[in-house]
């Protein structure tokens with residue numbers, strides 16, 4: 001069954017136009033950047049669609065499905081696009097369900113939830129966790145993948161051992177069939193009159209029922225005997241159910257990869273979150289002993305049991321992850337405690353006893369607390385994209401990535417694979433869910449090289465054949481068949497059962513409209529491989545999308561970090577075509593912080609902006625760089641602020657400046673409702689003039705400088721004084737050397753020459769100090785990033801020196817040998833939470849501010865959910881696109897309110913401006929330095945005076 005050539009070329013633009021007329025222009029896109037962004041998922045394939053629909057309701061789904069069916073246009077449902085098989089790309093319409101992302105109902109007593117398909121798994125579980133509940137299946141992509149994709153792929157993950165795959169956790173679901181009929185798929189008793197009514201109402205179901213009844217014996221005989229399988233349609237559960245008088249319809253749709261219907265919601269089973277968890281690493285010196293250890297470790301009833309083979313450990317870097325050089329394989333094992341009575345330390349002792357007979361490369365690594373456990377999981381979860389760093393040409397290629405054998409034969413399988421790839425001279429990573437016998441095999445190849453390409457084709461056939469014939473396994477445990485395994489589904493199940501699969505597909509979708517080319521197709525797996533992309537640095541894993549604040553708001557791939565990588569690196573990229581998206585990035589750097597492949601999308605975007613620097617911003621920043629006159633202007637603004645910072649005048653200012661602000665961006669304005677910080681009438685450098693070194697002092701000084709940046713100098717926000725105050729309490733009189741803007745805002749408007757000019761000024765000015773303390777997250781990052789501005793030469797050397805000397809004030813205090821006395825600065829305890837500034841995270845400062853806050857007397861520190869998410873300020877972004885900034889901020893407000901905070905502390909003056917706009921009045925916003933300073937001041941006051 002192959003996809004018919006359905007689209008007549010001249011109608012391609014008409015598809016979007018037709019859909020726009022039906023759904024509205026905000027839900028349909030077909031501009032070049034959008035189509036480029038949607039041409040990829042996390043697989044090795046590329047296929048450009050004709051139009052993208054961003055569904056916001058069931059009506060949108062049914063309208064799109066009916067239109068596609070009536071016009072014979074392929075339709076591909078899509079969630080997060082993290083599948084590894086090419087199943088979320090297509091040549092016709094992409095129906096993105098990401099905006100349908102609500103939890104509709106949670107029943108705590110009966111432990112189930114009704115959920116829309118666009119919700120991200122991590123988000124679902126974060127919300128459920130408040131009630132101690134959990135949706136069990138946990139693909140390693142859980143930070144980014146969405147329920148719709150999980151349902152359609154029958155996803156599972158490390159904890160399948162305990163919770164099963166998605167198919168084991170779905171009670172019912174609702175799907176739009178190609179006829180435009182809605183099907184409420186649930187478990188039916190075949191003798192229930194309700195079942196007969198459904199069969200009559202939806203005739204295709206009768207066909208399926210009759211088909212399964214007629215062939216139940218054959219289906220059961222062909223059922224895979226391994227513990228996991230996502231290959232083919234799940235007729236096995238239907239046939240098994242019939243033996244008990246049941247017809248379990250959801251099981252057919254789970255794993256059907258969008259080829260039978262579009263799911264609009266599902267009712268899923270929930271479980272109690274474990275009360276405590278132990279995670280451990282076990283390093284084996286001999287691979288064959290792993291096979292012996294697995295059955296014994298399984299007796300401990302672990303919730304997860306994962307393996308990484310020797311090659312994988314080499315590829316991700318043993319030293320970096322503390323893996324002994326002689327480890328032949330590492331197991332990651334996790335045990336859950338369902339009640340507080342379970343003693344996990346005793347379990348750890350039992351585990352050590354189980355491992356005793358085996359030759360281990362080191363002691364067991366045990367982790368009980370969340371941070372440490374997450375650390376142990378980190379390398380495993382990001383394994384596949386991390387492999388992208390290994391070689392500029394050889395990339396991890398998923399084409400035999402998901403085989404399953406019986407768990408006790410996994411060592412044998414690994415040995416076979418290692419020998420196979422050794423003969424091919426191909427580096428390979430083998431890892432996976434050993435407890436289920438599910439191995440992920442990821443060879444590193446340059447598919448643009450003929451020899452490597454042949455090795456891929458040979459490996460595809462030989463390994464899949466061996467898994468089926470020699471190991472009696474399955475070619476697909478959890479990733480789905482997609483384009484990659486479609487060719488092999490027939491071989492796995494044989495003609496008869498494959499014939500039934502084809503009949504199922506034809507019954508539901510006679511025109512082959514829904515996701516053609518997926519699961520049921522004879523096309524070779526090499527069709528549509530994206531050779532160009534496979535030579536690039538991005539793994540298209542979408543991890544960055546999960547933290548991109550713009551994606552969070554728009555839920556559209558063209559407004560996302562991964563999408564932007566595709567757009568700005570495309571051969572046909574043009575700024576004119578793509579300005580809308582290139583200018584939408586906040587430069588928050590969250591993508592860079594999380595990318596396992598080491599890609600910096602924000603930097604790529606900044607480079608594209610640098611090709612078209614913004615003129616208005618250029619004038620402003622040049623004026624600022626001029627120094628004195630800019631200072632005078634800001635001082636004057638400070639003095640006159642009581643006059644102009646009033647509602648009526650602010651409205652007037654907004655109106656008058658609107659045409660000018662357009663030069664910055666079409667969305668830019670000076671919103672009258674924006675609460676402005678107070679401009680300083682006496683700037684920080686004037687207030688602390690005694691700290692400004694004279695030329696001669698500066699030359700001699702070898703001490704500590706404070707790089708205050710723009711905000712702390714020009715604004716009356718208390719940050720600069722607090723940083724100086726804190727340093728003084730630590731016995732430091734910081735110098736305030738001459739300085740220019742660190743460059744972050746200038747860079748975001750594309751003026752790289754001006755950035756370099758300012759950087760050179762700062763490098764000269766700061767060169768003579770041993771330590772440079774900052775109070776601003778963006779300045780911290782920018783100063784540390786200066787080396788990237790200079791290719792080589794003296795400036796580069798200076799920049800590298802400076803990068804080593806820069807410390808944020810929270811790092812400085814956390815590293816101090818002695819903390820000055822502290823006391824409670826206010827009456828009563830305050831609940832304080834922390835908003836983690838993106839640029840400080842990107843600079844590698846994450847835990848210090850929180851640790852310090854937790855130390856403060858009178859502070860009840862509460863970690864905020866979403867602490868790491870951008871608040872939407874991002875320097876001048878709040879002015880460049882106020883409305884988007886507000887949408888981004890809405891999530892932060894919810895998190896702060898849920899934390900029940902009286903005070904939100906942060907580490908960046910720019911974030912403070914954002915936080916001061918839109919939080920309930922009772923919530924104070926403070927810099928960590930301010931809170932420290934208050935505690936030190938109180939500590940000093942309380943100190944008993946010497947007689």
Ligand SMILES: Cc1cc2nc3c(=O)[nH]c(=O)nc-3n(C[C@H](O)[C@H](O)[C@H](O)COP(=O)(O)OP(=O)(O)OC[C@H]3O[C@@H](n4cnc5c(N)ncnc54)[C@H](O)[C@@H]3O)c2cc1C
Nearest residue numbers: 079080081082083087139140141146148149152156258263
């Ligand atoms: C780094 C990394 C690690 C991974 N680890 C795992 C793992 O441990 N276990 C695992 O199982 N998978 C894993 N995957 C694969 C992938 O993340 C999962 O298959 C995931 O569930 C796909 O979800 P998605 O939201 O990205 O779906 P998409 O990729 O958008 O879509 C997947 C399929 O679902 C269909 N679909 C989406 N929404 C609907 C809908 N509403 N109705 C009908 N069909 C729909 C699509 O058409 C497509 O066929 C990993 C991927 C990556 C990149």
Ligand code: SF4
Nearest residue numbers: 538539541542544595
């Ligand atoms: S930029 Fe990095 S995180 Fe984003 S999709 Fe590419 S590899 Fe994944």
Ligand code: SF4
Nearest residue numbers: 548585586588589591
């Ligand atoms: S810098 Fe921020 S807004 Fe820009 S792509 Fe990265 S995560 Fe998204």
